[in-house]
Amino acid sequence: MTTLTVPAKPGRDASLRPVPWRRMAWVTWRQHRLALAGVAALFGVAAVYLLVTGLQMHHAYAAVAACRPAGSGICRQVAGNFLNTYAPGVGPVLGLLQVIPALIGAFAGATVLARELETGTFRYAWTQGFGRARWTVAKLVPLAVAVTVAAGAFSVLVSWYIQPIWGAGDDNGPLYPTIFDLRGVALAAWTLAAFAIGGLAGILIRRVIPAMFATFAVWAGLAFVTGWFLRRHYEAPLVTTNPNFAAPAWVISQVWTRGGQPASLSMINQTLRPVDVQAVTPGQFQPGPATPASIDPVHYLIQHGYTQLTTYQPDSRFWPFQWIEGGWLLALSLLLLAVTVWLVRRRAA
Amino acid sequence: MNVIEASGLGKRYGGTWALRECALAIPAGHVAALVGPNGAGKTTLLHLAVGLVAPTAGSVTVLGGRPAGSPAALDGIAFVAQNTPLYKNLSAGDMLHLTRNLNRRFDQGYALARLADLGIPLTRKAGELSGGQHAQLALTLALARRPRLLVLDEPMAMLDPLARHDFMGTVMTAVADDGVSVLLSSHVLAELERVADYLILVSQGSVQVADEVDDLLAGHRVLTGPAAEAGRHAERLNVVHARHGAAQAHLLVRTSGVTDPVPPGWEAHPVSLEELTLAYLREPGAGALPGPARARYAEPTEVTK
Numbered sequence A: 001m002t003t004l005t006v007p008a009k010p011g012r013d014a015s016l017r018p019v020p021w022r023r024m025a026w027v028t029w030r031q032h033r034l035a036l037a038g039v040a041a042l043f044g045v046a047a048v049y050l051l052v053t054g055l056q057m058h059h060a061y062a063a064v065a066a067c068r069p070a071g072s073g074i075c076r077q078v079a080g081n082f083l084n085t086y087a088p089g090v091g092p093v094l095g096l097l098q099v100i101p102a103l104i105g106a107f108a109g110a111t112v113l114a115r116e117l118e119t120g121t122f123r124y125a126w127t128q129g130f131g132r133a134r135w136t137v138a139k140l141v142p143l144a145v146a147v148t149v150a151a152g153a154f155s156v157l158v159s160w161y162i163q164p165i166w167g168a169g170d171d172n173g174p175l176y177p178t179i180f181d182l183r184g185v186a187l188a189a190w191t192l193a194a195f196a197i198g199g200l201a202g203i204l205i206r207r208v209i210p211a212m213f214a215t216f217a218v219w220a221g222l223a224f225v226t227g228w229f230l231r232r233h234y235e236a237p238l239v240t241t242n243p244n245f246a247a248p249a250w251v252i253s254q255v256w257t258r259g260g261q262p263a264s265l266s267m268i269n270q271t272l273r274p275v276d277v278q279a280v281t282p283g284q285f286q287p288g289p290a291t292p293a294s295i296d297p298v299h300y301l302i303q304h305g306y307t308q309l310t311t312y313q314p315d316s317r318f319w320p321f322q323w324i325e326g327g328w329l330l331a332l333s334l335l336l337l338a339v340t341v342w343l344v345r346r347r348a349a
Numbered sequence B: 001m002n003v004i005e006a007s008g009l010g011k012r013y014g015g016t017w018a019l020r021e022c023a024l025a026i027p028a029g030h031v032a033a034l035v036g037p038n039g040a041g042k043t044t045l046l047h048l049a050v051g052l053v054a055p056t057a058g059s060v061t062v063l064g065g066r067p068a069g070s071p072a073a074l075d076g077i078a079f080v081a082q083n084t085p086l087y088k089n090l091s092a093g094d095m096l097h098l099t100r101n102l103n104r105r106f107d108q109g110y111a112l113a114r115l116a117d118l119g120i121p122l123t124r125k126a127g128e129l130s131g132g133q134h135a136q137l138a139l140t141l142a143l144a145r146r147p148r149l150l151v152l153d154e155p156m157a158m159l160d161p162l163a164r165h166d167f168m169g170t171v172m173t174a175v176a177d178d179g180v181s182v183l184l185s186s187h188v189l190a191e192l193e194r195v196a197d198y199l200i201l202v203s204q205g206s207v208q209v210a211d212e213v214d215d216l217l218a219g220h221r222v223l224t225g226p227a228a229e230a231g232r233h234a235e236r237l238n239v240v241h242a243r244h245g246a247a248q249a250h251l252l253v254r255t256s257g258v259t260d261p262v263p264p265g266w267e268a269h270p271v272s273l274e275e276l277t278l279a280y281l282r283e284p285g286a287g288a289l290p291g292p293a294r295a296r297y298a299e300p301t302e303v304t305k
Helices: A010-014 A023-066 A073-097 A100-119 A132-167 A186-205 A208-233 A265-275 A297-303 A315-346 B042-049 B071-076 B092-101 B108-118 B131-144 B161-178 B189-195 B213-218 B227-236 B273-282
Strands: A238-240 A249-258 A277-281 A284-287 A306-314 B002-013 B016-027 B031-035 B057-062 B077-080 B149-153 B181-185 B198-203 B206-212 B220-226 B238-244 B248-254 B267-270
Touching: A023 A073, A023 A100, A023 A132, A023 B092, A073 A132, A100 A132, A100 A186, A100 A208, A132 A186, A132 A315, A186 A208, A186 A315, A208 A315, A265 A277, A265 A297, A277 A297, A284 A297, A297 A306, A306 A315, B002 B042, B002 B181, B016 B042, B016 B057, B016 B198, B016 B206, B031 B042, B031 B161, B031 B189, B042 B057, B042 B149, B042 B181, B057 B071, B071 B077, B077 B131, B092 B108, B092 B131, B108 B131, B131 B149, B131 B161, B149 B161, B161 B181, B161 B189, B189 B273, B198 B213, B198 B273, B206 B213, B213 B220, B213 B273, B220 B227, B227 B238, B227 B248, B238 B273, B248 B273
Parallel strands: B031 B181, B031 B198, B077 B149, B149 B181
Antiparallel strands: A238 A306, A249 A306, A277 A284, B002 B016, B002 B057, B198 B206, B220 B248, B220 B267, B238 B248
16 A cells, blocks of 8 residues: 555665575576486486496406507507407497587577577566576576586596597597597587577577577587687697608698699609509508509608608697687687677567 | 656667657556557557567656666566466466565465465466466466556456456456556456556557546547538537437547537537547547646555555
8 A cells, every 4th residue: 555655766766686696596497407407318328328338448448458568569459459349439429429519509508598588488587576687697607507517527438438449549639520529628618608509599599499400500510610620720730741650649631742842642643653552542542453562652652752741730739729629619608698698688579 | 656657769670660759657556558459559568668678769767767677667567468478387386486586575475375266276387277377377476576567468368258357356456455556458448447547548659548537538528419510510629539320420529628518409428438449549640648747647646446
């Protein structure tokens, strides 16, 4: 009865204490526990698989590690057998794990705002006393932290899993595209970035399924461009002319030159014709029936005035590269999340 | 105090103005009905008032000068949107807890008592409630916030007559008990006649009529007389809408006072709210505006219901 007889004092009412942040904890948990359970299940299933196959692999690797004298012919053969058995299975597993950030971005990130906008419940949520910009922050930030921490923990398991493969001397080191982004801080950073992409897609597209697809597409484009074009330039790559180059490294390209000019594959093949060798790629040679057994195509080409240029990033740059990638992904994610909150604030339905 | 005050308010979507040059001052203590044809800009006006959309032009404040959508405004307004959106997968109890966490004030006792009265179990999911219960749950959540202004967008559109009656019963009880001001948009003219004491008519994106119902009814009447003379009288009368029969004409006129003389041979009748509303809806060019923010609304208004 009294509310209307007392004239409003806007000055005093405007300085109302806002609803405390902690009140949103229950709200976010209640509304997104299913998505969080899904994230936990995704990592859980993947972790169980890595643990089971990883334990087998570590068990088998014990024989490789115990081989003495290390580096002897017999030990190299034991390691080779180990790699032949286990390495072919590892590649597809790492390939599948690549999509984890995208799945989290689509299912946990894109749905947060898109579902509210699609079902119209934003008209309820954004007219409550909490305020819609704070509501958005209170939803996105805890979820982002949760998925990032989960991804960070999972990447430790991936590092443990891959150890025996490298211990046995596999060619693809820690900078190789499909393993680099699953270890260190990269998996956590990619997961955070995919989540932030999802959040922004949700407010921009305002429909759940299209926002999920858009998240997937943007993540895929960004991951592809980073893995195949951007990452190799984090630091200037090293170049060697040593044909027996065997340092642990991510080999980016191998090209032949003659007289300072790049040599085409047909030029190389012309040079190799007398010994009946066919160059499939600049680094891969196919001997023919008339090839003398003593011929090494690489040495043969060097003797004929060619120089092999190998461009590579040494494996020792793993951590600097991790911090560079983690750093810019973190900056990008924060930017995307800030834009999302700003859009919620500014761009109303 | 004005619960809603707008000046030069406009909202454009793409190239079309949903609302334009809207000036409005709704005093506190009323159940104000917002009426108009589809696409007239009712929902846009309500969304502007609760801060869901930002104006393209002009400004709108609520509850005595609080900018729409500001924390202070949201604190005092409860909004029930069209089709009463609630989280379908949450139970009534969860929706209560959710709303409680999102607001500074929440009258848990009131909300629980209302749900018990309505026979809505706390464990029932919002998506499994009947249309009437769903709307009542949304209304209960809004009223439990103890707002000073309750804004309802087409609350009765999806309800059967019984549910409509019950819904408006809940609203009117809150008006009587707490003195909450109400602004509701609706198509259901008959229902409004029973509850509304302030009428805002919008058409084609602008406000056509805005005044207290009693003043409107007192300021309009229907004159019935020979059709042949209608044209002659219409020239000096303020005719809102004329209906011509074969022999008789009915002129809905706006009067300047009760003393206006009735032409000889004509009869004057009082007008009903529904008649008056329909007349204005048929004549989008006619207007009855008291002017924005009249001085007489400055003093506090006592609730008389």
